[in-house]
Amino acid sequence: MVTEFSLSSEIKNDCVILKPVGYINNNGGEKIFKEYLSFAKKGMNKVIIDLSNSKVINSIGISFLIEIIDKLNDEKGKLFFANTDPSIEKTFSIMGIYQFAQKAATVEEAFKKI
Amino acid sequence: MDVQNIIDRLGLQVRDLQENFNSLVNSKSLGIFGKQFCRILSGTLLTTNVNLLLKNKKGGEWEEIYISNPDCTNCKKHLSENDFLDMKFFNEGKIRIAVTVPLVNESFFGILIGKRLDNEPYSEFDKIVIQMFILLLDHTYQSFINQKREKDLNFQLNHRILQLNSLIDTGIEVSKLQKSSSLLDLTLERATALTNASKGRLRIFENEKIISKIYFPKNTPLRNEEIKKSKLKTDVTFMQYRYEITLYDKESRSGIIDFDITDEVLLNAFARQVYTAMENEFLHEEALEKESLQKELSVAGDIQKKLLPEKMPEIKGYDIAGINIPSKEVGGDYYQTMELNDGRIALIIGDVAGKGVPAALLVSTLDACLEAYLDVKLPLPEMAVKINTIIYRASPLDKYITFFIAILEPKTGELDIINAGHNPIFLLRKNNKLEKINAGGVALGMFDMGLPFEGQKLKIMKGERLLLYTDGIPEAMNINEEEYTDQRLEKYFMKKKPAKALTFINNIVKDVRKHSGDTPQSDDITALYLIRKL
Numbered sequence: 101m102v103t104e105f106s107l108s109s110e111i112k113n114d115c116v117i118l119k120p121v122g123y124i125n126n127n128g129g130e131k132i133f134k135e136y137l138s139f140a141k142k143g144m145n146k147v148i149i150d151l152s153n154s155k156v157i158n159s160i161g162i163s164f165l166i167e168i169i170d171k172l173n174d175e176k177g178k179l180f181f182a183n184t185d186p187s188i189e190k191t192f193s194i195m196g197i198y199q200f201a202q203k204a205a206t207v208e209e210a211f212k213k214i
Numbered sequence: 215m216d217v218q219n220i221i222d223r224l225g226l227q228v229r230d231l232q233e234n235f236n237s238l239v240n241s242k243s244l245g246i247f248g249k250q251f252c253r254i255l256s257g258t259l260l261t262t263n264v265n266l267l268l269k270n271k272k273g274g275e276w277e278e279i280y281i282s283n284p285d286c287t288n289c290k291k292h293l294s295e296n297d298f299l300d301m302k303f304f305n306e307g308k309i310r311i312a313v314t315v316p317l318v319n320e321s322f323f324g325i326l327i328g329k330r331l332d333n334e335p336y337s338e339f340d341k342i343v344i345q346m347f348i349l350l351l352d353h354t355y356q357s358f359i360n361q362k363r364e365k366d367l368n369f370q371l372n373h374r375i376l377q378l379n380s381l382i383d384t385g386i387e388v389s390k391l392q393k394s395s396s397l398l399d400l401t402l403e404r405a406t407a408l409t410n411a412s413k414g415r416l417r418i419f420e421n422e423k424i425i426s427k428i429y430f431p432k433n434t435p436l437r438n439e440e441i442k443k444s445k446l447k448t449d450v451t452f453m454q455y456r457y458e459i460t461l462y463d464k465e466s467r468s469g470i471i472d473f474d475i476t477d478e479v480l481l482n483a484f485a486r487q488v489y490t491a492m493e494n495e496f497l498h499e500e501a502l503e504k505e506s507l508q509k510e511l512s513v514a515g516d517i518q519k520k521l522l523p524e525k526m527p528e529i530k531g532y533d534i535a536g537i538n539i540p541s542k543e544v545g546g547d548y549y550q551t552m553e554l555n556d557g558r559i560a561l562i563i564g565d566v567a568g569k570g571v572p573a574a575l576l577v578s579t580l581d582a583c584l585e586a587y588l589d590v591k592l593p594l595p596e597m598a599v600k601i602n603t604i605i606y607r608a609s610p611l612d613k614y615i616t617f618f619i620a621i622l623e624p625k626t627g628e629l630d631i632i633n634a635g636h637n638p639i640f641l642l643r644k645n646n647k648l649e650k651i652n653a654g655g656v657a658l659g660m661f662d663m664g665l666p667f668e669g670q671k672l673k674i675m676k677g678e679r680l681l682l683y684t685d686g687i688p689e690a691m692n693i694n695e696e697e698y699t700d701q702r703l704e705k706y707f708m709k710k711k712p713a714k715a716l717t718f719i720n721n722i723v724k725d726v727r728k729h730s731g732d733t734p735q736s737d738d739i740t741a742l743y744l745i746r747k748l
Binding site for chain 2: 104105122123125126127156157158159160163166170174187190191194195196
């Protein structure tokens with residue numbers, strides 16, 4: 101059930117997994133971006149965002165994800181979105197996100213591809 | 215420096231400018247843009263100290279875009295706000311050149327350049343090179359800004375496409391949802407996200423009293439202390455409910471902004487979708503209910519048809535015919551003939567107050583009672599009391615049955631009769647005298663107070679005729695709402711005396727139809743006609 105936004109993260113192998121919960125808006129997007137930056141400073145450039153608990157995103161949230169993509173491109177890193185809800189998947193396609201980031205059905209699949 | 219040398223160096227600079235143009239334009243940010251420009255210029259001028267600043271408008275503060283030497287920031291005073299290219303040269307100090315570049319959008323670039331590595335003063339050639347680079351700076355910055363604008367525009371355009379797409383998708387999705395609550399949740403969620411609102415609330419009012427509230431994100435009700443900076447509201451009314459959708463705080467990267475006209479159009483479109491979906495859901499449920507009722511009626515109609523005689527019994531010395539034309543799928547009229555074990559024949563007619571399934575159930579109960587009691591040879595008044603109790607217990611308060619039974623002893627023509635609240639039965643004597651049989655009691659199922667039923671015994675003689683009918687015949691109406699009437703029925707009964715019972719039945723129906731014309735049949739038409747031949 102969607103409530104206030106929350107975010108957790110973990111490192112597996114050399115990969116950062118970000119797990120947002122709830123509406124990715126300005127607040128949610130900023131939290132994801134800052135969390136990513138904290139790992140980027142340590143030189144980590146492989147990121148998986150697990151969207152299994154985030155079914156709704158607005159364009160401000162998307163703009164933060166684009167910033168992550170931008171920075172990862174500079175760092176020659178990779179970004180995967182996993183467990184995307186069909187409506188988010190369509191949103192990302194229309195906004196052109198998948199031109200610069202990859203998608204995977206599950207986090208495990210993203211691990212294999214990244 | 216000879217001319218050839220100057221030409222060679224200028225050629226080199228031009229090539230440098232061309233090579234660096236694209237990388238500057240494609241810089242990810244203004245900071246990177248400034249850093250790259252300063253590095254190119256410092257390589258050309260043999261200095262490590264090139265700094266770039268930006269002032270958005272006259273009177274504003276100088277913003278540091280790229281600073282290679284923090285000490286130089288004290289030298290901003292050398293920069294001006296002139297509308298022309300302003301270059302100042304200094305022979306000593308940390309800064310040797312201060313350039314102010316007015317830009318087309320009324321902003322200014324400031325360039326502060328330190329001393330050369332070889333401590334030599336800047337030459338005239340260097341001054342030309344700086345001017346060339348300033349041109350590069352101006353052009354690349356404009357291109358950089360345009361590219362950024364193009365990206366923003368592209369993003370906005372994609373967002374508009376997303377909004378339209380989502381509006382269509384939501385319309386399709388809500389039309390598939392059967393539960394109102396799900397469609398309201400989905401609508402609120404989409405409306406909030408697509409307008410970049412930070413929160414959404416949907417309240418349902420009944421007679422202006424709030425009966426339900428939904429929030430997106432869920433479980434995040436508005437707290438009293440939360441002061442919302444921007445708000446957009448719409449509402450839609452369906453039946454007795456008013457649905458009010460309010461969106462709060464439109465987000466942007468620079469903070470909360472006001473909702474715009476597109477958001478308003480979008481929210482209203484969502485509200486219209488909600489209305490249409492609810493209307494469709496209501497009509498769908500209504501259609502299902504009708505379909506289910508239709509099926510029930512059809513089944514009840516089939517059952518009731520089975521309670522009516524498939525064919526009339528052949529009674530030696532008599533001719534008998536009957537008819538039942540229900541006005542709806544399931545009528546409330548009943549007629550029956552039953553051959554008893556002792557050779558007597560029961561002629562029965564009844565009319566339930568009301569129609570449809572409840573009426574069919576009562577008719578079915580009456581039929582079962584008659585099947586059970588008639589062969590027990592109970593006196594008719596006693597049997598009527600027992601059936602009355604059963605019908606009373608089986609029926610709702612507003613349901614009862616008017617009932618007439620005549621048990622005929624074919625050999626003698628004796629009729630054992632009870633009339634329980636039914637309209638008078640007609641017996642036409644040989645001398646053309648009409649007898650109306652009323653004797654009996656109240657309709658079955660009306661009271662359960664042990665009221666007695668009074669029986670009557672008659673005899674039908676050769677050539678005499680008996681007509682049992684329900685009120686659907688005398689009360690049949692024409693377009694002017696005029697009834698066929700009891701009088702017309704009596705007259706017809708007395709006048710028309712065909713040889714065959716079926717002929718009378720067919721003709722009386724024709725006569726009633728002639729009276730009614732195209733007026734739809736308002737009540738069941740039921741009749742039983744008996745002629746004693748021998």
